[in-house]
Amino acid sequence: MGWADLGVYGARDFATPHLDGLAAQGIRFTQGYANSAVCSATRFGLITGRYQYRLRGGLEEPIAGAGDQLGLPPEHPTLPSLLKARGYRTALFGKWHLGALPKFGPLKSGYDEFFGNTGGAVDYFTHKAGVAEQLPSDLFEGEVRVDKAGYYTDLIAEHGQAFLRRQTAAQPFLLSLHFTAPHWPWEGPGDGAVSRRLRSLNHTDGGSLKTYGEIVAALDAAVGRVLATLEAQGLAQNTLVVFTSDNGGERFSNTWPFSGQKSELLEGGIRVPTLLRWPARVKPGQVSDQVLISMDWLPTLLAAAGGAPDPAYPSDGANLLPQILGQAPAVTRKLFWRYKANAQRAVRDGDWKYFQTAGNEFLFNLAQDSRERANLAEREPGRLAQLRADWQAWNAGMLPITDDVRTYKISGKVQADRPGN
Template sequence: MSTINRKRRAVVGGLSTLALAPSAALAAAKGAGKGAARGTAQPNILFILADDLGWGDLGVYGQTEFRTPHLDKLARQGLRLTQAYSNSAVCSATRFGLITGRYQYRLRGGLEEPIAGTAGNHGLPLEHPTLPSLLKKAGYNTALVGKWHLGYLPTFGPLKSGYDSFFGNYGGAIDYFTHKPGVGPDVKEDLFEGEVPVSQVGYYTDLLGERAAHYIGKQEPGKPFFLSLHYTAPHWPWEGPKDEEVARQVGNIFHYDGGNLETYGRMVEALDASIGRVLEALERRGLAENTIVIFTSDNGGERFSRTWPFTGQKTELLEGGIRVPGLVRWPARIKPGQVSPQVAISMDWLPTLLAAAGSAPDPAYPPDGANLLPVLLGEQGVQPRTLYWRYKANAQRALRDGDWKYLKIRSQEFLFNLAGDQRERANLAQREPARLAALRAQWEQWDAGMLPISADVRTHGVGGRVQADKYSPESNDG
């Protein structure tokens, strides 16, 4: 083994040891948090999550068919990650990872791909610490505007897991105009104020931006806030802000018989404009300087997304299904105009944001994610990472260790060097059998520590189509 590889493995091993040692992780997080908070008040946090947005769907990531000026400006004002990943290739599983800072496979609800409809019994356990609950303990006001998708009332919900207030939808997808998770007069709207059903008129992307801007406008001075703004855009159904007539014609919420690149572009442009209004609200209140703004997606893009140069899409563990945009702006601490190759994943945001707030994860639930705050602040260089995924559909498994990626789809195994083969075309499995065997064993050792995927776990097939024997009108695809 070369000296470089020995050093790299030593660093990776050190990070793994940190993740497995709660006391060491707690001490490190507390230290980083104190450093982050030094000389400044606790930052506000605005976490913006898109739904099914492809890695290349923003101008700063190469999109040329439509414009995203507000998000492009956000990237220029802060740091853009080129190797950000989602915890899963579908949304509710990623949301488990995001809100807990841990692999979703540690929780039964996190095995669902995505979590089932209103009759489902699975969701985020109320006793589990979450990013909002931990920030709330650190003195933050907390709110979720938009999509929850981590379990249904009466058992589960945002107000039961750390959020002070909630406006949005509990399920995986709703029509942008009717706000229903299906079609027909008997289907109820999935729009709630807290735990009370409400009805509002308007394009959902616009409604969420307006509510988020209103929330920012009424924050009390000196009290930090954590606002999760989780859009459903640009998830299907394929409806732009002027496509209300299309909404009346949609015969199935999955909308497989509609959409095109032009409509998709209008949906993303509406998302960008909505985010622009929220960022403007920060400016009006004089809060932009000490507010951390994060923008990312819950998984890779779907059928109309741009994922170039990657292959694959939502529901696949190819790069196109799990590589996502990642933007971070914090004018008080992060230098503008940066582009970072740091490998990151959804569950990193919990330890990272807690450190920025001067707090730390619950030692009884040590995070699998890494605190990347020192990297974002320029206090450390790029850190090597080892990340794992699995997905029941097509028996997929994946591991990224440094630049190497191990991928298995059904019975086929692949070995890629992502540094030189981002499109995952040159399978090096036969050329490097020892490395393949080592990564396979590494994945299997990790997998043994997660909950098994039982036969009753619900999943989706490739391309986002629900398995025929699992489909129901309330299935609420992620």
């Protein structure tokens, strides 16, 4: 999802009333980031609260398909496993994409329930990870492959609603709804016939701005139904709701005013919509400039639940609960990214950003130049050198990017297999 794909962030071509309403009821963050410029790498950061580059599977950009032996180690603490240890009921409905069964899976990493796809992209109607007739569905109930009729966005929401109807105020829960929308293939709710004509599951195959708007509108409506069920169950007041994306936009997305897209460490590839609502504790109608990133949610949500990360696996994220509750001012962050395609590197330190691609270095002041158009490297050589050194020092503590690491480049070829083809 592009940063401006919601009405509250500037979308003009379609409406997102339910997500706009969610923003009005809590906090809209203007400087929320994904841990990576592609999906599964960010998901490693989200579920572990650590830089994905600490795990071999997290180096993949994104992780490969069902035959791969890389994934999230079941023994690694996760947000669901740590909450489960505190008595929470946990469920994931939607996209997993952190390693294939039978070696990896949601039920092995802290979730009590799972319905969804284990890989990356799936057709919204056939729920297959490709277009070949003989391919099985990549849809699982627990660890059993299933076939279900229906538009995938709606199926995910229906499972979320059913889960909520089984909950009570006495039982704390974590519900992860990992919609694939608005990921390709470009199929709105009325495009069942289109799915039969696709040559591949690929962002370049078919689609239009109109179709993209229908995909986002269906997502917005699904979120609205889930929130209505939460309200009907009497659980909305003390439930913390977060909405965000695992990378920036591509092809039909709106990333204005930023440059770049998915697979790039420019702002358009990593800055994402981020909303939070918690009626019992958070005042409505807020807009926050606090810089945050996917891996911050583990320490933050654990703190809200009265817990903390496993000390043997300290979080690289920050506990931002004091900032969310208005108990402390915004904190300055220093965040790091890397991406194999074009040898990309990035550091965000306060208002400053260091960016390198294909050996070319850039220095941007994001407060003055959110478009990343004015390279200040020659004007600020000392700052450039410092941020370069900071990145190198951080990188030395991460797993190296070796030749066997696969990566996805949206504007060019893909090394090894592209998930979904």
